[in-house]
Amino acid sequence: MPRGLRYDVKPKAVGLVGDAVQPSNQVRLHKAINRKLTDAAAKAGGCGVLDVVCVELTHMNGVNLATALHRLARDFANNEAGLPGGAQALSEVTSHAAFPALLEAVRQRAMEVVAEREAGKQSDGDSGMPAQCASIVAWSLAWLNLKERALLQTLAELATPHLDGFKPYEVTNMLWAYAKLNEWNAPLFRAVAERLRARAKWEFKVQCLSVASWSFTTVKWRDEDLFRSLAEEMSGQATLLKPQEISNTLWAYGKQKIAHEELFKALGWSAFELVWQCRFKPQELATSLEAFARVGISHPNLFANAVNVVIRRAQDFSPGQVASILGAYSQSECANGSELAAKLLSVVACRTDSYQPQELVSVAQSALKLCPNHSQFFEACANCARLKLESFESRLLSELREVFGAVEVSQVMPSYVIQLMAQVRKEAEVCLAASTLMDRCSTDSTIRAPTQDGLEEDSDSGTWYDAVDRLAGNAEQVAGTAIQEDAWKVNLTTPPGLDCAPLFLREISAANQAWAPAKMSAGLHDAPKPPVLPASCLTEEEAGRVIQNRQAAGLGCGS
Numbered sequence: 001m002p003r004g005l006r007y008d009v010k011p012k013a014v015g016l017v018g019d020a021v022q023p024s025n026q027v028r029l030h031k032a033i034n035r036k037l038t039d040a041a042a043k044a045g046g047c048g049v050l051d052v053v054c055v056e057l058t059h060m061n062g063v064n065l066a067t068a069l070h071r072l073a074r075d076f077a078n079n080e081a082g083l084p085g086g087a088q089a090l091s092e093v094t095s096h097a098a099f100p101a102l103l104e105a106v107r108q109r110a111m112e113v114v115a116e117r118e119a120g121k122q123s124d125g126d127s128g129m130p131a132q133c134a135s136i137v138a139w140s141l142a143w144l145n146l147k148e149r150a151l152l153q154t155l156a157e158l159a160t161p162h163l164d165g166f167k168p169y170e171v172t173n174m175l176w177a178y179a180k181l182n183e184w185n186a187p188l189f190r191a192v193a194e195r196l197r198a199r200a201k202w203e204f205k206v207q208c209l210s211v212a213s214w215s216f217t218t219v220k221w222r223d224e225d226l227f228r229s230l231a232e233e234m235s236g237q238a239t240l241l242k243p244q245e246i247s248n249t250l251w252a253y254g255k256q257k258i259a260h261e262e263l264f265k266a267l268g269w270s271a272f273e274l275v276w277q278c279r280f281k282p283q284e285l286a287t288s289l290e291a292f293a294r295v296g297i298s299h300p301n302l303f304a305n306a307v308n309v310v311i312r313r314a315q316d317f318s319p320g321q322v323a324s325i326l327g328a329y330s331q332s333e334c335a336n337g338s339e340l341a342a343k344l345l346s347v348v349a350c351r352t353d354s355y356q357p358q359e360l361v362s363v364a365q366s367a368l369k370l371c372p373n374h375s376q377f378f379e380a381c382a383n384c385a386r387l388k389l390e391s392f393e394s395r396l397l398s399e400l401r402e403v404f405g406a407v408e409v410s411q412v413m414p415s416y417v418i419q420l421m422a423q424v425r426k427e428a429e430v431c432l433a434a435s436t437l438m439d440r441c442s443t444d445s446t447i448r449a450p451t452q453d454g455l456e457e458d459s460d461s462g463t464w465y466d467a468v469d470r471l472a473g474n475a476e477q478v479a480g481t482a483i484q485e486d487a488w489k490v491n492l493t494t495p496p497g498l499d500c501a502p503l504f505l506r507e508i509s510a511a512n513q514a515w516a517p518a519k520m521s522a523g524l525h526d527a528p529k530p531p532v533l534p535a536s537c538l539t540e541e542e543a544g545r546v547i548q549n550r551q552a553a554g555l556g557c558g559s
Contacts, residue, residue, distance in 0.1 A: 062129025073140035138177035254291030326366035342371035
């Protein structure tokens with residue numbers, strides 16, 4: 001029967017069913033159920049397994065339950081790995097009537113075993129759930145992306161005291177599952193770390209050690225001594241790792257900032273051969289190169305070998321991957337890094353709209369080091385930044401100013417690109433000043449926000465308006481050559497504590513319009529305006545004050 005199709009006829013129960021199953025026949029019964037589960041998985045996929053569960057659930061022991069979940073997860077993993085219908089297969093499994101009952105049966109059986117152990121009772125070896133089944137169930141949940149917190153907690157309690165009896169891959173599969181599901185369990189992680197420290201040499205395959213390093217890093221578990229121990233053992237077996245395993249290991253050590261030179265050199269040479277064979281995926285290659293830059297270890301041969309691959313597949317890399325690769329080459333000693341940068345920057349110039357502010361600034365910083373005369377990129381970067389400037393954080397604004405300032409000084413750009421960058425730099429200074437001003441307004445303890453009834457007085461600094469004016473007086477120092485008033489004209493949505501101050505917002509809105517001519521003469525593009533509040537928000541006295549302000553600004557009475 002073709003894979004993925006369900007049985008036309010529901011499977012019948014194994015011969016030994018009913019209330020009077022003798023203990024001597026239980027082993028044969030459970031083995032027969034296991035055969036039915038594996039046969040159903042091979043013939044009809046996950047739904048076939050659940051059809052068997054419908055019939056046999058009341059007779060299944062812990063091993064049968066773990067086998068059923070494992071077959072479901074493996075069927076989904078195979079589909080996800082490239083066979084068609086992966087998402088549909090998962091949906092069919094999770095919506096099957098037997099699936100919730102299967103999960104509940106697993107949870108109940110695991111809880112019974114834990115309770116019996118805590119009570120000092122001997123669990124029935126055949127009808128209970130061996131501790132090793134916890135690893136199988138956890139691995140299955142991770143592949144099915146099911147974060148069943150209560151079940152995962154019970155599985156950890158079941159497995160933790162018995163890790164010494166686990167096979168190496170069962171230990172690391174258990175750890176991987178909790179990392180994949182982002183489920184924190186300190187007792188389990190501590191027990192796994194102790195088990196790895198006590199391992200015999202070559203007891204764990206290098207693939208298991210790679211999984212352990214990735215998993216510990218993913219859950220942010222820091223143990224430098226353990227990582228160095230793992231690195232020493234992996235260094236001699238680096239050629240046995242596949243591209244994804246190499247990438248995951250390098251990422252783990254780069255993220256932990258553990259610069260184990262022997263491991264990085266060994267993995268670098270292993271990657272050198274695989275890159276030459278074009279076996280690295282874009283994400284794997286970008287992650288691997290970035291890891292070397294993170295720890296400050298160079299591998300000129302790997303970086304030189306990767307240049308041609310990156311250039312040939314430049315269109316395949318995502319914005320984050322491009323930023324990582326350029327950042328890695330900007331810190332490397334690769335002789336042809338400029339050639340790679342020129343190609344990638346040309347691709348980026350056509351796709352700047354798809355780059356987040358962090359990615360765009362990172363690429364610009366790398367471009368400054370690797371290819372500072374790439375006018376196409378810097379023009380596209382400046383145009384994109386102008387449109388997104390209000391979404392840049394203060395740190396990114398400052399970094400963008402530095403990059404554009406350095407490029408302007410270099411005088412290697414066409415004049416129109418220099419002028420464009422100067423304009424963006426000026427706008428960035430204004431945005432930075434406004435951001436700094438608002439941050440100080442919201443954190444300065446001497447400033448009190450206005451209330452619905454009016455403005456609170458402060459004995460030290462006067463009214464809230466006075467305090468803001470006092471801070472605004474320092475804006476020019478932050479903004480450099482920018483117009484002082486422009487600090488009010490960028491990103492002036494409702495400031496912190498001003499939800500009940502319509503008068504303040506209306507006065508700022510009027511001031512924005514009054515300052516528009518100065519803004520245009522400075523060559524600054526229009527910035528977002530504060531929300532326009534209806535006149536009903538204002539009292540009669542407040543409305544009179546707004547009219548006076550507008551008349552003083554030459555704007556008429558307005559509405």
